[in-house]
Amino acid sequence: MQELVRVHVQEPVATLVLNRPEKRNALSSALVMALSEALAALAKEPSVRVVVLTGAGKVFSAGADLAELERLQQATVEENLADSEQLAGLLRQLAYYPKPVIAKLNGHAIAGGCGLAIACDFAIAAAGSKLGFTEVRLGFVPAIVGVFVLRRVGETVARDLLLRGRLIEAEEAVRLGLIHQVVPTEALAQTVDALAQELARETSPSALALTRRLLADLPGMGFDAALAYATRVNALARGTSDFRAGIRAFLAKQDPPWRTAAS
Structure with missing residues (x-):
């Protein structure tokens, strides 16, 4: 078959x-x-x-x-x-x-x-x-x-x-x-x-997933609803492990974990 x-x-x-x-x-x-x-x-x-x-x-x-x-x-x-x-x-x-x-x-x-x-x-x-x-x-x-x-x-x-x-x-x-x-x-x-x-190498998996959803949802929203939704996503992203790891790596002048994993 x-x-x-x-x-x-x-x-x-x-x-x-x-x-x-x-x-x-x-x-x-x-x-x-x-x-x-x-x-x-x-x-x-x-x-x-x-x-x-x-x-x-x-x-x-x-x-x-x-x-x-x-x-x-x-x-x-x-x-x-x-x-x-x-x-x-x-x-x-x-x-x-x-x-x-x-x-x-x-x-x-x-x-x-x-x-x-x-x-x-x-x-x-x-x-x-x-x-x-x-x-x-x-x-x-x-x-x-x-x-x-x-x-x-x-x-x-x-x-x-x-x-x-x-x-x-x-x-x-x-x-x-x-x-x-x-x-x-x-x-x-x-x-x-x-x-x-x-x-795969340069972007965070969780950040990509959240950004893709944002791009799917925003076009159907009015301005105020879109801004409120984007604000919630912004706050949610700050609590992700990828964000914490990315900030630590940047300040320490090191590669973030997703870059290492893709190497």
Whole structure:
């Protein structure tokens, strides 16, 4: 039986590989479930500091499995809702994940596949990759991914991408703020690994987890609520063991424990 998500761990980095290359890594229900389970398992591994997400073959992900969606046309509203909630749950899991996640775009990232990429903290693409949200050209609605597009690029760019359904080159995706970087294909692995190693070595695990949650929660809050929430997080961070260790190390001109652990 095909392993839908391959897991490679080389501490402190774990790489998850979407493994349906013959289907352009389309996001079937089974693949979404396998990816969610793999992420949940790695979240419990303290030796894993950073997760990299990529695709097998020449495409990161072509989005929803259209053959599966066609079969779901005969399903009930409740069954379709359950299927939609599965993808939404995966993207929410990424938004609140306790470790940084880097999308390593080895090729095209389309529709739900592009949504998966921008739900990660960083997205770095190989030159020649195309990205976009083609749902409206198929009579579909980019509903779930739209939440993440709006948060990433704002309404003006989101309207251009979601209403036109056009594919864009990775270089334009960087200019629009949809992804972070585009590099030559031969430099992709080294670029992603350098970022992963920096995150693992230079940052505190607890500080990253709290900061990621802050970034997930703040956009939906009003100004006063956001400031009050941020104030509570600030106070909470001061009580963590990482903060105490980091302050001691800084004053003593020593490396903090997370840098030593990642060496």
